Amino acid sequence: MSLEQLKSDVAELAAFLQQAKGARVKGVLTTAKAEAEREIVNLEMKAKIAAERQAAGPNDAKRYLHELTDYGWDQSAKFVKLFITLNGVQACTEENVTVTYTPNSLQLHVRDLQGKDFGLTVNNLLHSINVEKSYRKIKTDMVAIYLKKVKEDENWDVLTAIQKRLKQKQDSELTKDGENPESALVNIMKKMYNDGDSKTKQMIAKAWTESQDKAKFGKEAGGGLDSFGDL
Incomplete structure (x- = not known):
């Protein structure tokens, strides 16, 4: 599906959400909207990487992008912290390990790690983050991402809003x-x-x-x- 069509779908779903009244209907629409937004972010990231490769030269264009899905996370009073294991990442230059933040998402891009590119996208964070004060560190075999909480001392019981809805659904089923x-x-x-x-x-x-x-x-x-x- 094209980027333009996905953006059109998100706008339409947002309009339906404003009119929806039932909790179940709102949940379905919110999930569908979040999924479309995730696809938009992924397409935009791939387009950005493709543009960077084209500008960098033919050697970069030959590398395949490996999409990461595994990570650990923790939190303190001020930060939510993500830990992504990547063997040998400490050998990358600072410029080759970038994170793009929005108030509710992040994109990690690691270029030319042992001849491969790696990407991680996390959308629909449970709460908003401070983009300007979020940062990342390159450690031995690991990238640590620090997301600055807008509301300090606010506890995140899960990382994303989708995980929150799934947890509530599971808890509801257990309560029955x-x-x-x-x-x-x-x-x-x-x-x-x-x-x-x-x-x-x-x-x-x-x-x-x-x-x-x-x-x-x-x-x-x-x-x-x-x-x-x-x-």
């Missing part, structure tokens, strides 16, 4: 099973499995298998970890 502790436990385990890394999934799968092995004939169906089904 509040009167049935066993069902709530199964839902929590399912969430851990779906959100976990490969090691976590292996541990949960092992626990489920062991519970199956210990099951006796005549045991009531649907109890304990048996309710996992096809995670």
Whole structure:
């Protein structure tokens, strides 16, 4: 989809949002708008990188852009901090590691790291940041990005608004099973499995298998970890 069409979609979704009344409708429209905005940022970043490569010369144009998705984050009273692992990044020049900030997003671009380019985009931050006071540091095998909070001491329980909505939805689903502790436990385990890394999934799968092995004939169906089904 073209950049112009995406911008048109965002404007139309914003207009619908102003008219929407129901919470569910607003949630769907907000998610769709955020996704379109993410695509816009990605297209603009790729266009910017392509322009930089063209200006730099043919050697830069041959490098493939690797889009990063993994990072860790933490916070202090004044900053939200992102940590992106990139082996050997300390060998890059300052000019080759850039971060572009907006009040609600960031774009990291690492050029010519062992012959490759890397990019990370995070849109729809949970709260606004101070663009002028945000910065980054190059460390050994890591880029650390410091996002200055507009409201100091404001706690970010998640990094982005989309993650917040997903967390609220998951919490709501768990609350529905509040009167049935066993069902709530199964839902929590399912969430851990779906959100976990490969090691976590292996541990949960092992626990489920062991519970199956210990099951006796005549045991009531649907109890304990048996309710996992096809995670």
